Amino acid sequence: MTMMQASGRRPSRISAGTIGIYAFLLIAAVFFLLPAWIMLMTSLKPMEEIRLGNILMWPNAVTFEPWIRAWSEACTGLDCRGVSVGFWNSVRILIPSLILSIAAGAVTGYALSFWRVRGANVMFGLLLLGAFIPYQVFLYPLVRIFAVTGIYNSFACIVLVHVIFGLPIMTLLFRNYYASLPVELFKAARVDGGGFWSIFIRIILPMSTPILIVATILQVTGIWNDFLFGLTFAGRDNLPMTVQLNNIVSSRQGESQYNTEMAATILTAMIPLAVYFISGRWFVRGIASGAVKG
Template identity: 65%
Template sequence: MNGPALQRVAPADVETLSRPRSTAGAAKRKRRWSPARLGIYAFLVSAALFFLLPLYIMLVTSVKPMDEIRAGNIFAFPLQFTLEPWRQAWSQVCTGAACEGVKAGFWNSVAITVPSTIIPILLGAINGYALSFWRPRGAGMLFAVLLAGAFIPVQVMIYPLVRLLATAGVFGSLPSIVIVHLIFGMPMMTLLFRNYYASVPHELFQAARIDGGGFWRIFLQVMLPMSTPMIVVAAIMQVTGVWNDYILGLVFAGRDHLPMTVQLNNVINTTTGVRQYNVNMAATILTAAVPLAVYFISGRWFVRGIAAGAVKG
């Protein structure tokens, strides 16, 4: 009896169960092309074009000869592809009195960015670790001062720092610009790592203390290996800020250590000779290449670190 009954019911059940699935599929397709979704896609495409169009113009202009650029169609692909503007921008264009290209500025920016990234991240990690787990006397006041320092405009502190570094005898040198970036990067690095360590379970720190770990051992063997996402976030922020900086490099670096951004400004604003737009665009792309490469290579870690540091704090 059960066999025939099941045979009679099975087709009806199949038909009944198939209706909700087809209805759900139609509703899903309808939702996929809803006006709200189309509006979101339109906004995203518009935003992408807004940022990509200038980059496209710079790229196509940098590989055109000047005759094509003077024709006036900046959106057209190059009829005669050339990399000569890139070679001139790197090694021949005048950045002031010297005509050695932006190559010297690139290596100056590397010499400035590397210590100005490593030292603030290391000190910010130590500060955030101490403020999160050890809580020394006056930790709240110290954190408030550091947090306030993160929002002080750079321009307000330029003159006092010039007087201070000149008195110390290091103004206009490589240590001078590194110290300045260390001062302005420390508050934000401390804030990032303090918020990140605040999301770490306190029981982990207590277990390390019970096992006999001291301040530095817990930091180096427990906390620092767990901080890779936040280290990447801090590195991206610091590299981007230091590499793209103009005013601090102009004031504190001195003539022998001018960063790439300052030399790019000298290239663009030169008033002698014929303005070479293709060389200017190539120099601009070369200057922006390092921050873009850092972000695209480690963008996934950047999102992870931001999400991890936003849990508490």
């Protein structure tokens, strides 16, 4: 009788545990992917096939017509110009809101972490508190204020709202980042004669690239995905894509064009998804750095 001596690499065995782990992860993946898959399939089918067929199935005849219709023909009430209108509105809202809210957050965070201003900590505490309060608490008075100042229902209005409500998270983000920079760097710049703005622009800002990326990711997805502010402040002519999408779906009359609606939905998700897939780990970092979102 020969004895097997244990020697060298242990023969690998696929244990029940390993199978269990993969089985769970795969089932979970199906759960997470299913809605997206169904949306995609629906958007590629003609209506007849949707009525008869299986929502999971690959289309018999792939058609891109719903996508074209969603982009340029879908109707919101009587206005049939497609979600492209909302898309461009969202772009026009996004760009100034993004730049201004990041600039405001960076400057505020910088001032809070390196400079002494009486009452600044109290102000910061209240700002953070503001991030947690439901927006419904502020909306109506804000509407009144904007109506009185005459900018209600305009681009300026929606941009201002995004900057105001982006301020807590942006400030927190930059303040925490700046607090992690070595203080001695700031001291050296002071001895070298740097002032508030020259230290910020020449020394602090060039070191801020990582946090600027995180802030951009957070704000692009946050502002693009906004529904409430767009609905309340943007005005009929400037409605962002999310609001327009919801209007298209809810104002349908007769049998809905499900394929067109799903194409429009995917189109609306496109920008944040692109940011998500491209940014990868940065997106995760954004979440980890204290995401207070929507």
